[in-house]
Amino acid sequence: MTTPSEGLTADFALARYRVGHGKPQLGLVAAGRIRPLSAAELGADSLNDFLAQAPESWDRLAALVADGDGDVAGAGAAWLDLADVTLEAPVEPRQVLQTGANYRTHVIDLVAAGRAKNDPRPIEELREWAAEMMDARARDGEPYFFIGLPTAVAGVDAELELPGYSDQHDWELELAVVIGKRAHRVSRADALDHVAGYTIVNDISTRDLIFRTDMKEIGTDWYRGKNAPGFLPTGPFLVPAQFVTDPHSLTLKLALNGDTMQDAVTDDLLFDIPALISAASENMPLLPGDLLLTGSPAGNGIVHGRLLQDGDVMVSVIEGLGTQTTKVRAETVSA
Helix, strand or coil: CCCCCCCECCCCEEEEEECCCCCCEEEEEECCEEEECCHHHHCCCCHHHHHCCCCHHHHHHHCCCECCCCCECCCCCCCEEHHHCEEECCCCCCCEEEEECCEHHHHHHHHHHCCCCCCCCCHHHHHHHHHHHHHHHHHHCCCEEEEECHHHEECCCCCEEECCCCCCEECCEEEEEEECCCECCCCHHHHHHHEEEEEEEECCEEHHHHECCCCCCCCECHHHHHCCCCCEEECCCEEEHHHCCCCCCCEEEEEECCEEEEEEEHHHECCCHHHHHHHHCCCCCECCCCEEECCCCCCCHHHHCCCCCCCCEEEEEECEECEEEEEEEECCCCC
């Protein structure tokens, strides 16, 4: 059985959690345990206020965590085992920005999977055409963003309910950037200074609702296709940026009922994180605590020909950030 801290390599991280039916609270995670953080220890009135001061604010937490032997310090604090708490989403974003078509191999696979029945090109020729298109986009194009709803963000201990209005719900594992200092029209060179940390997000998508059939000229409908309650399982942890040495060389893996579906490295990104932050901040400020999803790699269900079903269990791992386990159930429709 996997645990949330499996694969977490940071000295410490942040999480939001509940004990029993209590209210969510902010906690400090270290050595497989969690303890509450007071406003005095945080040095801020809220999580987002704390993140606005990153990276300097992380130093205030370092003294509360592991010593050289890996023993948790702070004898006066009430440390709990992670198994004894319910983990909520580790962030409280005011804005969620999502990046479309940002993994080269992923887009090539989607083009091949969506091949028109009357397309005469052999599949390899179609893939070569898609690859050339992606290389040109990376060279001369710009990132593509759309807006997600913060209300779709959910903790890892919450079950994912599949709405009954469709049977085409899909997974999309993504590395998510958590914004620290407010970013508005920042350069690529300065972009990483505005990153407080990173977390894991599974961007659940309802495939048959993304492209409108009644008004094809409008194109995509991200509101209906991606923003049902709980469609952004997030966490389990917010890992400080200082513990992610190179966010462009992280492995991402998603397993469905034990079978690996996504297995990639972030070096396949068409636009890297500085490019994404710079472009996203050009027309709107990115605020402390906001989520910027960087896109999903190849291996979605639509390509495998296997979409989410009642009883499925997804286990998502991004190198160094821990393990996200999502249990799936179908919506219960009353008679």
